[in-house]
Amino acid sequence: RCTDVSYQCQDGKCISMTQYCDFHDDCDDRSDEINCYRPPCNMSNEWMCSNAQCIAIEKRCDLLVDCVDSSDELKCGDWPCPTEFLKCPSSFCIPPQMVCNGLDDCLNGEDEIDCGQYACMIAKFFIIIWSYHNQQINITALAFTSAVVPRYVHI
Numbered sequence: 001r002c003t004d005v006s007y008q009c010q011d012g013k014c015i016s017m018t019q020y021c022d023f024h025d026d027c028d029d030r031s032d033e034i035n036c037y038r039p040p041c042n043m044s045n046e047w048m049c050s051n052a053q054c055i056a057i058e059k060r061c062d063l064l065v066d067c068v069d070s071s072d073e074l075k076c077g078d079w080p081c082p083t084e085f086l087k088c089p090s091s092f093c094i095p096p097q098m099v100c101n102g103l104d105d106c107l108n109g110e111d112e113i114d115c116g117q118y119a120c121m122i123a124k125f126f127i128i129i130w131s132y133h134n135q136q137i138n139i140t141a142l143a144f145t146s147a148v149v150p151r152y153v154h155i
Ligand SMILES: [Ca+2]
Pocket: 019, 020, 021, 022, 023, 024, 025, 026, 027, 032, 033
């Protein structure tokens, strides 16, 4: 009854083949998500969602929903962040570019506390800008300048 490019649910409904085993329930009886082959996640750089979907490990607790079932953003309190990421107290992991960027990303803005920014000239027209947060240094920009920047300046 379904066309060649569609999948027939056990109750007879036709869905697109692209909806078969895509982690969303498309058949009313959910038969498109039963008996799917789910390859195991690569545990060295992936995390397995509750629905067996694999996502990159940095996407766990990063405030954006990546698992279809949202399980990557649940139970973040004890999740240790990857190196480079800042852990908000008992909460999410903040990527380095969001630390000390002037916007509160942790619930109480802990990622914007104890920040500093420095610049130094590396060539006649280039300056490098970096920031620190609790002694963790992040290079934030390599900028073009015509201004005279002393070798090392707090900005
Ligand atoms: Ca589906």
